Amino acid sequence: MKLNTPRWWYARDPRHASVLRFALQPLSWIWTAATARRLARATPVDPGVPVVAVGNLTVGGSGKTPVAREVLRLLRAAHIDAHALSRGYGGSLEGPTRVDPAVHTAADVGDEPLMLALDSPAWIARDRIAGARAAAAAGAQALVLDDAHQNPALKKALSLVVVDGETRGDEWPFGDGSVFPSGPMREPLKAGLARADAVVVLLPADAPDADPDLLETFGALPVFIARLQPAAPPPPGPLVGFAGIAKPWKVERALIAAGADLKDFAPFPDHAAFREQDLRFLSDRADQFSARLITTEKDWARLPREWRERVVSWPVKAVFEDEGGFSGFLLPLREKVAAEG
Numbered sequence: 001m002k003l004n005t006p007r008w009w010y011a012r013d014p015r016h017a018s019v020l021r022f023a024l025q026p027l028s029w030i031w032t033a034a035t036a037r038r039l040a041r042a043t044p045v046d047p048g049v050p051v052v053a054v055g056n057l058t059v060g061g062s063g064k065t066p067v068a069r070e071v072l073r074l075l076r077a078a079h080i081d082a083h084a085l086s087r088g089y090g091g092s093l094e095g096p097t098r099v100d101p102a103v104h105t106a107a108d109v110g111d112e113p114l115m116l117a118l119d120s121p122a123w124i125a126r127d128r129i130a131g132a133r134a135a136a137a138a139g140a141q142a143l144v145l146d147d148a149h150q151n152p153a154l155k156k157a158l159s160l161v162v163v164d165g166e167t168r169g170d171e172w173p174f175g176d177g178s179v180f181p182s183g184p185m186r187e188p189l190k191a192g193l194a195r196a197d198a199v200v201v202l203l204p205a206d207a208p209d210a211d212p213d214l215l216e217t218f219g220a221l222p223v224f225i226a227r228l229q230p231a232a233p234p235p236p237g238p239l240v241g242f243a244g245i246a247k248p249w250k251v252e253r254a255l256i257a258a259g260a261d262l263k264d265f266a267p268f269p270d271h272a273a274f275r276e277q278d279l280r281f282l283s284d285r286a287d288q289f290s291a292r293l294i295t296t297e298k299d300w301a302r303l304p305r306e307w308r309e310r311v312v313s314w315p316v317k318a319v320f321e322d323e324g325g326f327s328g329f330l331l332p333l334r335e336k337v338a339a340e341g
Helices: 018-041 064-077 111-117 128-137 189-194 212-216 248-257 276-288 323-329 331-340
Strands: 051-055 082-086 122-124 142-146 158-164 198-204 223-230 238-243 261-267 292-296 311-314 316-320
Touching: 051 064, 064 082, 064 111, 064 142, 064 158, 064 198, 064 223, 064 316, 064 323, 082 111, 082 128, 111 122, 111 142, 122 128, 128 142, 198 248, 223 323, 238 248, 238 276, 248 261, 248 292, 261 276, 276 292, 316 323, 323 331
Parallel strands: 051 142, 051 158, 082 122, 082 142, 158 198, 198 223, 238 261, 238 292, 292 311
Antiparallel strands: 223 316
């Protein structure tokens, strides 16, 4: 969804932006009813291989793609040929298409599939069933679906919900619980958690422990804590940052926390297609500070090829605090693959 995420969405106190919330509530009721109807009427298809869905309950910004990437890595470490499957949001190809970073661009397949394809076989398909069957025919022993908690097309062996665990002041991952567009929720919290097998609470690398009140929200569901850590330190010297993700302010915070000499930062809408005038503006801004440009790995994937050499890509990764415990949670999936193999 291409928008600048409103900060007031995440205000726990419903009095914040109350007039706008009230005005948008009828649209929220329509959204909620349509989602519930679609889920209730679906008959999920078994593609013949186990499916792990990695999704969230809010509109963007929870960190589900780094978590999906780590799930794929752990499955590969367990000798399971796991493939990623995404819708390919922002790309022109309908698929099923196996993503090749040397051939495809974000304009073809979307930015997130390009990230996933750096480490694992990755597919995009508007039709998730067709995509799953194509991946299985190509040898996939398991599928990891990126952003699929509200997509009922495929039968899921495991459904993981990723939650942004950062809480500051009145900032709360679910806001006051309002459903889009009057709040950040894709569906009511209770309904989304009812279909989940576990919750992954994703925290910044330097954040304190997860808020106990937040953990209580998930009831008896297994909860795993992961940290979003830099895969490499930011480069030395002055930097001008920019990001077109759902919560760009978190990138700014993370760069500063990692020790970057950040002189300026420019937010863009989620999945923004960077225009030449945008990039010239950023370049001019960097020149004012004798700085280099830096952005996220996901944003870097959307840059025109001629600009990539001029911008530093800053990768991050999800690291589970209890990797052994999470790997143990995946054990039934490994046993199922072994039995079917």
